[in-house]
Amino acid sequence: MSEFKENIATFARQFVPSYRFIRTHESTLGNSHELQTELKPHSIKVLTWNIAKNNFEKTWFKDFYRILRQHQPDLIFCQEVRMGVGVEQIIGFNKLSWAYAPNFIDTHHQTYSGILTAANISPLSKKAIVTKHYEPLVNTPKVSLITEYSLSHQHKTLLTINSHLINFVDLSKFKTQLQEIELALSTHHGPIIFAGDFNTWNRQRAILLDKAVTKLGLQSVEFAPHESKKIKRFLLSPPLDYIFYRGLTERSASAKVLDEINSSDHKPLLAEFSYVDM
Template sequence: MFDIKEHVDTLAKKFVPSYRFLRSQKSTIDKSHSIQTELNSNSIKVLSWNIAKNNYSEKWLEDFLKIIEQHQPNLIFLQEFRLELGLTNVLEWLEMSWDFAPNFIDAHHQSYSGIFTAATTSSLNKKAIITKHHEPIIKTPKVSLITEYPLSHNKATLLAINSHLINFVDLNKFKIQLHELELAISAHRGPIIFSGDFNTWSRKRAIILDKVVTKLGLIPVNFVPHESRKIKRFLLSPPLDWIFYRELSEKKVSAIVLDRIYSSDHKPLLAEFCYTDTLNN
């Protein structure tokens, strides 16, 4: 009888040296920019994108610069971001503060890989959540980064969660990661944006995710059908990439997916929100 786990382990030993992917000793790395602007409660422009570790390629830089210039996001969620070891001046020209949470070190490329969140103001708090379980073959965990930001003219703060959910594992391990995120998110009183690559390539995974976000009072950004069709899928699967939110008003005309981007197999998601106290009274 064919044993898929044994087959995966054999491939791992054959093609992936055990010393290549190492656990990072740092939970987060951050950089504050000299220019600081509170998130504007009347307009919070969000970009979410799995960039497939391509941020050192010229094509990705060209795509990213074009997006920044045209859409001017205030909050950026990037998944599968590479950060060279010892390098902290990455994207210095971005004029934004950023936080990075690595899930492993690639010894071959001398770089971290992980989650990158940038904003027009420094985060008040940050926390990385690493999965207890590992994906097969390269035996690495997945990471989520939770950051909190001040909002202009408001006592409320915005909680931002940038996530990449575990793949190629059984549903129970997928549930465990989401449960850990649910516990962390549920403690926040105020507006929330929960975004990233959720690897919801099956109906079962999508249903599990829907139950968690519904319990948290989060709703998905409403991409109209012709925009939604551009989001990364596997055949007829649900979308892999999502932006969820709570206690914010969505500016629906701004919810778009940039399809003329070729530096990653995922397309960037863009949305715009506003926050007012009257929404929550």
């Protein structure tokens, strides 16, 4: 691993100007549309997708609108989303309420990169958690985005966290990010959805993730074997993308991986939940 990190650092010095990627002072950006006031607890459709910064490409727009039309997700968690600096809207999400947490600015393209959570309703609150450690090459942190939503006719709220976990660092830094997320979620006593790209490309990372979600009482959405094999991996590694949940009921046979979508090297993951207040 140390030799790999040294090679990354050498590449960074040779090919990436130190001034190109800069950290941003904005913690969250957003846009609100009051299309409805509460999530309907009998059916909460969830999409998570690392779009690999392709949301300025025509092929991505075609794929994204196809997903919206066919599957009508209520909650959308996207990682690696680009947004123009000084632009108040992200094309494709203009009819949704969205919250965006950037982790750096690409000065060459004048774009943010970050994670985005979108829904048919506005969040009650939103908060970004920025890692204290930085990835090599771009020397920027990773970010998670917490949003909270009302549930129809329920006293409790749904807490969601959209995460992209840190990469190309030693295991202790990966563990630190997970501990920060654990702390943020530990005070919420209602239902939770935790989704994103967890960069679990080896067994050690996957074990740490499993310990963290188990501690929080979360369980993973179960994909059928023929669906699971479509999820992004590195060679024979565990999956990189997950949807975890607590306090919800997973709709049987709802979990799908959209293998026909090719505008990113990650496939979109879909799941559906219901909620009954006990």
